[in-house]
Amino acid sequence: MADPAGHEIDRLIELMSRLPGLGPRSARRAVLTLLRRRQTLMDPLARALAEVAARVHDCPVCGNLATGELCDICADPRRDGSTLCVVEGVADLWALERAGVFRGRYHVLGGVLSALDGVGPEDLAIAALPARIAREGIAEVILALNATVEGQTTAHYLADVLSGSGVRLSALARGVPIGGELDHLDDGTIAAALGARRPLGG
Amino acid sequence: MADPAGHEIDRLIELMSRLPGLGPRSARRAVLTLLRRRQTLMDPLARALAEVAARVHDCPVCGNLATGELCDICADPRRDGSTLCVVEGVADLWALERAGVFRGRYHVLGGVLSALDGVGPEDLAIAALPARIAREGIAEVILALNATVEGQTTAHYLADVLSGSGVRLSALARGVPIGGELDHLDDGTIAAALGARRPLGG
Numbered sequence: 423m424a425d426p427a428g429h430e431i432d433r434l435i436e437l438m439s440r441l442p443g444l445g446p447r448s449a450r451r452a453v454l455t456l457l458r459r460r461q462t463l464m465d466p467l468a469r470a471l472a473e474v475a476a477r478v479h480d481c482p483v484c485g486n487l488a489t490g491e492l493c494d495i496c497a498d499p500r501r502d503g504s505t506l507c508v509v510e511g512v513a514d515l516w517a518l519e520r521a522g523v524f525r526g527r528y529h530v531l532g533g534v535l536s537a538l539d540g541v542g543p544e545d546l547a548i549a550a551l552p553a554r555i556a557r558e559g560i561a562e563v564i565l566a567l568n569a570t571v572e573g574q575t576t577a578h579y580l581a582d583v584l585s586g587s588g589v590r591l592s593a594l595a596r597g598v599p600i601g602g603e604l605d606h607l608d609d610g611t612i613a614a615a616l617g618a619r620r621p622l623g624g
Numbered sequence: 625m626a627d628p629a630g631h632e633i634d635r636l637i638e639l640m641s642r643l644p645g646l647g648p649r650s651a652r653r654a655v656l657t658l659l660r661r662r663q664t665l666m667d668p669l670a671r672a673l674a675e676v677a678a679r680v681h682d683c684p685v686c687g688n689l690a691t692g693e694l695c696d697i698c699a700d701p702r703r704d705g706s707t708l709c710v711v712e713g714v715a716d717l718w719a720l721e722r723a724g725v726f727r728g729r730y731h732v733l734g735g736v737l738s739a740l741d742g743v744g745p746e747d748l749a750i751a752a753l754p755a756r757i758a759r760e761g762i763a764e765v766i767l768a769l770n771a772t773v774e775g776q777t778t779a780h781y782l783a784d785v786l787s788g789s790g791v792r793l794s795a796l797a798r799g800v801p802i803g804g805e806l807d808h809l810d811d812g813t814i815a816a817a818l819g820a821r822r823p824l825g826g
Contacts, residue, residue, distance in 0.1 A: 443653060450718065
């Protein structure tokens with residue numbers, strides 16, 4: 423392919439095309455949009471990226487992304503310090519925050535156990551967890567791991583590690599998602615939803 | 625929604641979500657990917673954006689994007705200076721360059737005539753065109769405008785403007801696109817392809 427607009431632009435397109443959801447074609451469209459809106463979009467985006475790249479680090483307490491010394495959740499005194507939600511990654515933490523009902527704090531593992539990918543307990547933020555529970559006087563740990571084989575393996579491992587700590591352990595409920603149609607759900611979910619069926623008033 | 629990771633990240637997600645092809649959800653995924661790959665993706669992208677934003681401007685000759693004084697095409701002495709291809713915008717120029725067969729130079733109008741959107745000839749790079757043709761000794765002008773009502777209106781207007789200049793005028797062929805199925809093509813394309821049918825050897 424010819425190089426109609428200079429290698430700086432090609433390099434920008436190449437970098438943009440590495441983002442999830444953007445292929446080479448949509449990366450090109452995105453860069454053209456940026457070039458058309460240099461003052462209102464390209465300059466602010468360049469500044470925001472540089473600022474975030476310079477300031478964001480992992481929260482030393484929970485592993486969430488932070489721009490201050492602690493992340494906004496660990497730094498917020500209104501959060502309930504007695505309940506800790508263990509998640510695989512920051513994306514899951516964000517998803518739980520969007521749901522807007524959990525008011526406790528988090529512990530980000532940074533992955534899940536996986537023999538296939540060679541991820542062992544020492545690769546995850548597990549060793550610090552018992553000490554954190556004791557130090558912060560945590561009463562309940564919610565294992566909010568994904569309903570995958572690796573997620574559930576990790577949950578079992580954590581339940582073992584924490585079994586002697588006197589903390590209350592729980593996991594997210596299994597069932598039919600809101601809007602879910604039985605016809606499109608897998609057998610495991612239907613079995614779980616049946617097993618955990620709730621009595622209705624009357 | 626809570627603000628789990630600081631408003632700098634929210635601002636970055638908001639800016640990313642303004643790019644074509646990225647909604648709020650995929651912008652969030654893109655930013656998470658960037659945050660996971662700070663050294664290998666986020667820093668280079670921030671630098672590439674800042675560099676392009678600082679260096680890119682419109683080529684004073686043809687209107688293409690340029691990082692040097694002239695764009696790479698106007699600056700390339702191997703391009704055929706006798707053939708000029710008139711396009712609506714830079715995206716069309718890139719599309720023609722990707723096809724890799726045109727070796728002349730370009731003239732970017734910066735839009736098309738549109739009574740509806742209030743775009744008149746004075747809003748496009750039309751006034752400079754006759755002088756450019758004379759100055760550069762251009763023999764043929766290819767009107768490579770989109771096959772839309774506005775594109776064809778603009779092509780007719782340009783044909784009028786250039787009628788006395790002695791330059792040879794042409795337009796892109798109409799026909800069945802490669803891979804095109806007649807059943808899915810509009811009547812206008814089929815009529816054009818019939819009218820411009822080519823004799824086959826024999």
